[in-house]
Amino acid sequence: MTKGGRVNEETTEQAGKDLWYKDGLAFSCSMCGNCCTGPPGAVWFEEDEGRRMAARLSMEYPSFLKTFARRINGRLSLRERHTRFGYDCVFLDRESKPGKAFCSLYETRPSQCRTWPFWSENLESKDAWDEARQRTPCPGMDSDKAQAFVPIERILAQLEESREAERRAADPDW
Numbered sequence: 001m002t003k004g005g006r007v008n009e010e011t012t013e014q015a016g017k018d019l020w021y022k023d024g025l026a027f028s029c030s031m032c033g034n035c036c037t038g039p040p041g042a043v044w045f046e047e048d049e050g051r052r053m054a055a056r057l058s059m060e061y062p063s064f065l066k067t068f069a070r071r072i073n074g075r076l077s078l079r080e081r082h083t084r085f086g087y088d089c090v091f092l093d094r095e096s097k098p099g100k101a102f103c104s105l106y107e108t109r110p111s112q113c114r115t116w117p118f119w120s121e122n123l124e125s126k127d128a129w130d131e132a133r134q135r136t137p138c139p140g141m142d143s144d145k146a147q148a149f150v151p152i153e154r155i156l157a158q159l160e161e162s163r164e165a166e167r168r169a170a171d172p173d174w
């Protein structure tokens with residue numbers, strides 16, 4: 001499930017023509033909200049990301065942390081709410097658009113969310129991709145919508161962003 005997911009540092013420096021997704025992938029979010037709920041999990045963010053979310057909400061950063069964040073094993077995560085759907089991220093909006101569940105902080109959502117589903121653990125193989133699509137479940141993955149095509153260049157950029165977020169999280173000097 002996206003919320004609790006971690007980017008796998010073990011993935012090799014995959015680039016170029018041998019990648020199973022070299023011809024691109026299909027992804028178009030349908031705003032189902034599945035990747036922002038489910039079993040208890042974490043939505044990791046870094047301080048700079050937290051400050052951007054706080055500014056978006058016109059809040060002071062300490063107040064933002066107190067209201068919307070928690071620490072898990074020393075790392076910052078957004079809080080979640082227990083709803084009839086599962087453990088929703090505190091910023092998942094199920095009210096504003098009937099039939100939709102979407103991120104109320106979409107433009108300032110953390111890297112973990114921005115880079116879904118192009119995480120190294122999902123891109124390791126076609127089987128891993130299929131498993132993530134089914135487990136979430138994420139109807140946006142392999143979407144047949146015309147605008148869903150994501151070229152290899154964008155996939156690799158997203159992959160790199162997700163891995164950079166993990167590197168920063170692992171760096172005690174950050």
Ligand code: SF4
Nearest residue numbers: 029030033035138140
């Ligand atoms: S599970 Fe997939 S389709 Fe649903 S909100 Fe998340 S990214 Fe969008």
Ligand code: SF4
Nearest residue numbers: 036089091092103113
């Ligand atoms: S910050 Fe937004 S995209 Fe990320 S888990 Fe929460 S609601 Fe979903």
